[in-house]
Amino acid sequence: MPRRSRLWPSIAVTSLVAMAPAVASETPSDAVRLANLVRQDCGSCHGLSLKGGLGKPLTPEHLRTWSREQLVSIILDGVPGTPMPPWRPLLSEPDARWIAERLQHGDLP
């Protein structure tokens, strides 16, 4: 898998590949949508600044102890017995992977 395809979510992957390298630095609209979802909707429990609320902080320091796969699985399937819901009905696996990666790198656009 080329490195870039891990960086961007599902729909953006194809559009990025199709685009010239000159526009690759622009934020694809899908990334904007996902980043907005993370800040606003994840943020309703984890805080708009992702420093935590009813849910745990989503800062790189706090997420260091989890593997990428664990985070993807938590995003998609939730944590039973806690308010963390399964996002599988609303997010694809590449979406979840992109979110986990952005959060662990601390570079959510």
Added chain:
Amino acid sequence: MSVMRLVLAFLLLIPAAACAGELRGTGNLGLIVERATGSVLIVDTTARKPIGRVEGLGDLSHASAVFSPDQRYAYVFGRDGGLTKVDMLDAVIARRIVQAGNAIGGAISDDGALIAVSNYEPGGVRVFDARTLDPVASIPAVGADGKTSKTVGLVDLPGRRFAWALYDAGEIWVGDLRDVEAPAVTRLAGVGKLPYDGNVTTDGRHYLAGLFGEDGVVHVDTWRQPLKAERILNGYGRGEQPLPVYKMPHLEGWAAVGDRLLLPAVGRHELIAVDLRSFAEAGRVATHGQPVFAVARPDGRHVWVNFAHPHNDTIEIVETETLKVVHRLTPGPAVLHMEFTPRGNEVWVSVRDADRIDIYDAVSFAKKGEIVAQKPSGIFFTARATRIGQ
């Protein structure tokens, strides 16, 4: 005092008087939280216009406000533990402190003297002098399990008391702060798993906490001594698999209407009606999504309901006599909050992703106006100063 000092004192007063402009009351003012920019908009609800913006309130991603008895000052509780006293007339910050690392809300005592704040980090409840914001009491929330708990659902009760719930420990505490040096706290332990919010009926008598970890609601009748926590609506999910909850319901502004209370169910797209004498279920209303707020029009005839993601572009209006949805509106992306004018002729709606407040006629449901606001969330009108539990 010398003549010179008198003159000087008089001169110093002039700029303030000039700022204040004409004399005006505050009973028709409101405060709108702009969550992303850490600012609040002050609005005149009669003119349907903003009259000022106050910036520098920190992280307002989950913010709420209460008002001083004279309805001049708003106390805004921010996510980052900020407590800001906003002057509604001059549109300035009168005082501001950062009292904790992560907070969820607060309340003002019935006499207007104390501000209590409910904290996630470090947990517990801290109490401040409403005039100066100086700390006057701290009540750590260490549950029967010996661990520190996040606190939620903090409300004022008559007799300079407050009630709140311990999220992690599953407890409800009632604190009597008549002697602020020595708060008298009654702890009700083992009330249920993960109480996520609480509220009190408009008469200040019945405190209810919603549970996230179990199918049920906890009821405390604060008129009965000794205080006792009783489970109501047990198993309201009827054993069915709960639906995912993409935003926690809020009990603030809940719909207590005549002899009934309408509560958002958790993990079900329903409102549950509770009989306020027996506390038994009195009916259900199927809704468009997971309800977040169910707010009663002040006359109690209708309840306006908004929803969690991904149904948060919609409002449903429920008739309380028949428990039927009588109207549906789609104001736009991310409807976060609704606030009625005190007599209930209008309802103001925050539409976050449209950067807009929509104003509706509460009888005809016709849109009467719009106000531009930056990522608006909570809307708080000064008339809340006169209501118990707000």
